[in-house]
Amino acid sequence: MSQHRIEADYLVETPDDPERTVATIAGEQSNGTFVRVPGETPKLLERAAARVVKFEVIDRFVGRRALPTAHPTPDQEHLTRAKFTLSWPLATLGPSLPNLMATVAGNLFELRQVSGLRLLDIRLPEPFAAAYSGPRFGAAGTRHLAGVQGRPLIGTIIKPSVGFSAQDTAALVAKLCAAGIDFIKDDELQADGPNCPFNDRVAAVMREVNACADRTGKKTMYAFNLTGDVEEMKRRHEVLLRHGATCLMASINSVGLAGMIELAKFSQLPIHAHRNGWGYLSRHPLLGWSFTAWSKIWRLAGADHMHVNGLANKFSEPDDSVIESARSCFEPMFASKTCTVMPVFSSGQGVTQMPGTYAAVNTTDLIVTAGGGILAHPGGPEAGVRALREAWDAALQGVPQADYARTHPALSMAMRAAV
Structure with missing residues (x-):
């Protein structure tokens, strides 16, 4: 040493x-x-x-x-x-x-x-x-659990962010699972309050996820926000295992580095690392951290997915910074252990950003989450999921999105709604 x-x-x-x-x-x-x-x-x-x-x-x-x-x-x-x-x-x-x-x-x-x-x-x-363990699941393990190969995971966030009861949340999840969505996550503001208790939410949501999986053979991955102190996270993790959940989410700036290290030690599920608060570490160009440096800490600590914002996002981050962050998730850290993670694109995402996203990163080992881009689709959530998938089909085939939309109504409607 x-x-x-x-x-x-x-x-x-x-x-x-x-x-x-x-x-x-x-x-x-x-x-x-x-x-x-x-x-x-x-x-x-x-x-x-x-x-x-x-x-x-x-x-x-x-x-x-x-x-x-x-x-x-x-x-x-x-x-x-x-x-x-x-x-x-x-x-x-x-x-x-x-x-x-x-x-x-x-x-x-x-x-x-x-x-x-x-x-x-x-x-x-x-x-x-x-x-340190580094990511235990990463892209390969996440794809196995979600049953998705050859394209990004198409996902969404429960919206409205807070206000739904456990049953309200489950009702929306049932619609999204029926639509064939790959991935759903709690908003980071949805915790364990009396309006939507964590245990009740897990039980209600996983009933719908498991029922849909029994019918269709496809089990949607849901990232439940178990952010809390270490003992709370342990108890919540046990609840997730009991109900057959396949992912958990933690606000890493909130649980802290020691909390994340402990979470990775006991977690049997992929860890979806949410970076809320990232702006106070990075927004000034001459203060704080680059994502490349900061994310290496959390990758080694055990994150499997890391948020990188998205192109043309609703926040202040420019596209070149988003692209650099996403690419850094694939850079190996060690000769013996790569510690590569899945970047998560989010924040005001929809079909129009998908061609640029693929052109920038040239990989499908991504999770793409669209809240309004799916839930607010004029044809409803099912059409929203289909439109995102069609946008990726066009990008992967090298077909201009406008041309592909001529024969794909869901994509066409989403493009018009985005104008």
């Missing part, structure tokens, strides 16, 4: 000398403090200090700092942006994801010399692969 090292790539903005700023970050995140202390010997620094292994200035300009500070700053000053890579010996923290977070994304964001800082990527040595 003494020879293994961790690497992390960053983008920094600073009004100070950039090389000195990066050296300060390296010290702050390993051996250092703001003054030299007894015992901080050259031998200790060689053994334990973070190293700057790459440094590149990418821009020098006069302008205003990207991030505010408590100290007075001029509106116009000389600023530098640079990319750099830090390397840490694994021996100082061991293969521990919680302690990795403190190392690569700890106090460095608060440093006075830093007027912008973003974590771009991380690379972990093999001992991390041995320490």
Whole structure:
């Protein structure tokens, strides 16, 4: 383990000398403090200090700092942006994801010399692969349970997001299962309140899912939101197993990294990782995380599916960021364990985004969820499911969507409704 090292790539903005700023970050995140202390010997620094292994200035300009500070700053000053890579010996923290977070994304964001800082990527040595399960199902296991091969899983979200009782939810699920949908999920706001208790919702929904599977041979995958503390999630997981559920969902920013690690240890079902709250970690381009770096933590912790937003989404994220996030889900993390996950496209999705989605990622190992795009179809949910499937058929066959729609009424109606 003494020879293994961790690497992390960053983008920094600073009004100070950039090389000195990066050296300060390296010290702050390993051996250092703001003054030299007894015992901080050259031998200790060689053994334990973070190293700057790459440094590149990418821009020098006069302008205003990207991030505010408590100290007075001029509106116009000389600023530098640079990319750099830090390397840490694994021996100082061991293969521990919680302690990795403190190392690569700890106090460095608060440093006075830093007027912008973003974590771009991380690379972990093999001992991390041995320490954590990674995805237990991924695309292959999810496809097996959902009975879908050769195309994306077509899914939806229960809408309205909250307000339905358990029986209301089950009634909608019955319609969607009859329509042949592959995947349904709770909205992340639907929890375990008295209006729709978790246990009641699972029992009512799975009665409909199982009944439809008995009739048709197709069992729709439903991701139930079991977000809670660890003991709550354990109890809810047992309920899911008792009723024959095939997926669970957790809001990973809410359960936290330690909660996710524990969930992955006991879960016997695919984990649908919902990233709600992602904006507060990422929206400013010079603060926080890239999805590539952040998602690696959760992939290794045990996520099987990860939300990546969607093209032309209802949020603020541009398409190139969505595409980069989706592609990063397929990038192997280790030689011994790839930790690849299924990206989940969501947020204002419909038939018009499907050709661009396929062109961007060139794979069908996706889950595509459309709320209004299915439930608000002029022909009803069955036509909504059919329209999404037809949109993917056209994309996979390389047929322009408008041409395919001429002989496929559900797709044609969805396209007109989207205009």
